[in-house]
Amino acid sequence: MQNIATQGIPQGSGRKAIVLLSGGLDSMVVAGLVREAGYRINALTIDYNQRHRREIEAALAIATHLKAERHVILPLDLRRFGGSALTADIEVPKEGVGDDIPVTYVPARNLLFLSLTLAWAEVVGATDIFIGVNALDYSGYPDCRPEFISAFADLANLATKAGAEGARFTIHAPLQFMGKADIARESHRLALDSAMSWSCYDPQPAGRPCGLCDSCRLRRAGFAAAGLTDGLDYAAG
DSSP states (O other): OOOGGTOOOOOOOOEEEEEEESSSHHHHHHHHHHHHHHHEEEEEEEOOOSSSSSHHHHHHHHHHHOOOSSSOOOOOOOOGOOOSSTTSSOOOOOSOSSSSTTHHHHHTTHHHHHHHHHHHHHHHHOEEEEEOOOOSOOOGGGGGSHHHHHHHHHHHHHHHHHHHHOOEEEEEEEETTTTTTHHHHHHTTTTTOOOOOOOOOSTTTOOOOOSSSSHHHHHHHHHHHHHHOOOSSOOOO
């Protein structure tokens, strides 16, 4: 039986793919699936001057491990805008995952990131773009919803020279409907060391994940539900 995460991912057959690689668990698993499917990985990491810059180091380690053909770390200083606990001096909430969109939401982040990913895809001649968004165990960000991914795919084919000339971009979100436990299991199945990835929004001075922010809570719950051990050493919780 085909694995749930690989359903809908066509075989790469040596084609180029662009992977939006944040350095988090989800993006690591997506990159692993892309490699497994036979694509040639071009990884894009956006260094948006976020609070959790440890993620950039994780992205570099993952890209190296998966033998990405090219890994671009692109600077984009969203601290100039602020508006989020990840890009401004706003405290990261530690009370647990709630129903409202949290202050860790970065305005239009995935819209910006996918636009940059699309631009690079057009340059390198790739029509397959992969992103690790998730609509089940996540913090309620509107730019993780399936409707957004579908709408952006339509936009990609309207807004580009390649699209106007007949190319068809596909935005793949293979983890879209997977819970964190399933994502943790995929990491294990793909033999990816979870300690390579980083999810914490508020790294502690000793370099450990805080264990209490939304991202840490969701990740830890996923590994626990999967009956797996997370390779990260959390400061609390």
